Amino acid sequence: MAGGIVETPVTGTTSEGSGAIENLRERKREQNRAATVEAAWRLFIERGYDHVTVQDICAAADIAPRTFHRYFASKEDVVAEPVRRMTGIVFEQIAGAPPGSSDAAVMRQALLAVGRFVVEHRELLTGLRAVALQSSHLRGSYPGVRPDQEAKLAAELAGRGGGDPADWRRRLLVACSIAGFRVWYEDYFRDAPPDPLTHLERVLAAAVP
Template identity: 60%
Template sequence: MITGLRERKREQNRASTVKAAWRLFIEHGYDNVTVADICAAADIAPRTFHRYFPSKEDVVAEPMRRMSKIVADHIAAASPAASDVEVLRGAMTALGRFAVDNRDLLIAVRLVAEHSQHIRGAYLGRPEHEREIVGQLTARHPDADPDAWPRRLLVACTVAAYRLWYEDNLRFDLPDPAAHLDTILTRAFTVSSTTDEPLGEA
C-alpha cells in the first residue's frame, strides 16, 4: 500500500511539473525556458526534476508517453476473448477521456509546437506508433502473422480516426466529445473491415 501511495505521489509530481513547464513554454517559448525555470515554477529542486526527467526534452515527450502508455495498458489488460476491434475501441475511448481531461495541456502542446521545430518534429504523427500498436495486438494471438495487412489496415484506420477526432476536440467545443469519437471510430472500423481476408489468428 505504501508503494502504491508513493507511485501515485510520483505521478502527481510528474504531472504538476509538466503543467508548470508547459505554462512557461507558452509564455516564453520552448527555447527560452531552462530546467532551472521549470524547477522554480514547479517549486521543486533540480535533483527532484531529474528524478522524473533526464532533460527538458523529456518534459516535451511526457504527454505522448502518457498517451502511449494508456493504449499499451488497455491492450495488455484486454480479455483474450475480445476482438481486435473491441480492444482498439476501448483503447481509443480511454485515450479520448485523457484528451478531454487534459484538453488545456494538449492545446498548449499544439500552440508551442507551432513555434518550435524541435517540438513540431516530436508531435507529428509517427509511423512507429502504429507499428507498436500492431505489435501489441498481434501479441494477443500467438499464431498470428505479425505482418498481416488487414490488422495493419485496421490500426491505420483507427489511428487516423482518432487523430481526426483529436483535432476536432482541440479546435472546437464539442457538445459530446465521447459520442463524436464513437461515431468516427465506428466509421473507421466499417472502412477497415470491408475485406474477406482473415487476420490469421485462431
C-alpha cells in the first residue's frame, strides 16, 4: 500500500510507536511537574513557606493531591526542585561531553551550564533564598549540587574513560569544582557581578587550576 505501511515490520512499528508515546508521556509529566513547582514557588514567595499547604499548591496548580504526591513526597521536596534540576544538568553535561575531554574541562563546562540555569532563573531563586532564610525547616539547604551527589558524579566521570570511580583525585576534583560553584553562587546573589558567567569561569579556574 502507499506510504510503505505494509513493508514496515509490525514489531518495529509497535516499538517505535510505543517509544514515541512514552516520550510524549514523559514530556507531559515533566511539564506538569514544572508547572506544579512554579505554582508552589510563587506561593512560597508570596506567603512564606510555613503558611503554604499542599492543598494550597494543588489549588494554584489546578491538580489533585494525588497528582502532587506522584511527583513529590512533601512540600519540602518542591523547594529542593532547583537542586534536582541543577544536579540533573551536571549529569547530562557529563554524559554528553566530547570524548577525550579532561575531567576538569567536563566539570567546568557542566557547572557553567548550571550557572546559566541560575542566571535564567534569578528572580525565582532570589525569592526562594528569602523564603529559606525565613523558615527554620529550610535554613542550611545547599545551593546547587548536594554533597551526597559528589561520589555519583565522580563515578559518572570515571565511566567516560573506564577509570576508578573511587580515585581520590577525581573525587577531590568534583568536590573542589562544586565548592567553587557555591562560592560563585553566594557572590552572585550577594553582589550581582556584572558578568556573572565570566566570574564563574574565573572562580572554577581558581578552584581547579
